[in-house]
Amino acid sequence: MSDNIVPLHDRPQRGACLIISEDTHAPGRLRDLSATGAFVETTSRPGYDCKVALVHPVVGAIIADVSAHARDGIALSFKPTEESAAFVYAATADDLTADVAAAAN
Numbered sequence: 001m002s003d004n005i006v007p008l009h010d011r012p013q014r015g016a017c018l019i020i021s022e023d024t025h026a027p028g029r030l031r032d033l034s035a036t037g038a039f040v041e042t043t044s045r046p047g048y049d050c051k052v053a054l055v056h057p058v059v060g061a062i063i064a065d066v067s068a069h070a071r072d073g074i075a076l077s078f079k080p081t082e083e084s085a086a087f088v089y090a091a092t093a094d095d096l097t098a099d100v101a102a103a104a105n
Contacts, residue, residue, distance in 0.1 A: 015095060018055040019074070021046045028073065030056075033092065035085050037067065037077040045069055052076065059090040 015030040019042055026044030033039075038054060046052055046066045054076055055061040062084060064076035078084050 016057055018053075018057075019044050019046070020053040020055060020061075021050055024052075030091065031073065033088055035080045035088050037075060038064065039070075039073055039075050041073040045074065056087070056091050056094070058094045059087060062087045 017028050017030050017040060019026045019028050019040060024044050024046055026042050028040040028042035028044070031039045031041050040054065048066055048069075050066045052064055052066060053061045054064050062078055064078040066074055067077040068075035
């Protein structure tokens with residue numbers, strides 16, 4: 001097995017992420033992701049307009065603003081930049097790769 005391939009059983013759960021703010025380090029699950037924001041299922045409720053880091057276990061992190069609270073999570077927004085587009089494409093590709101690897105096994 002190649003050194004760059006993470007075995008499927010060692011990969012984080014699909015959509016797994018972390019929300020980090022001054023007060024919080026909370027697990028979450030990415031449910032929706034676009035070039036301008038994300039919805040994260042989490043029990044964490046950072047304040048509106050609070051800056052948080054949305055951390056993907058494979059891709060890295062992006063800084064976002066909390067734009068809404070919902071019963072099952074929080075909405076995050078970020079400026080549409082090359083960085084946000086790269087984050088979205090890489091996170092989506094990682095999830096799609098996990099799906100293909102799971103289907104192959």
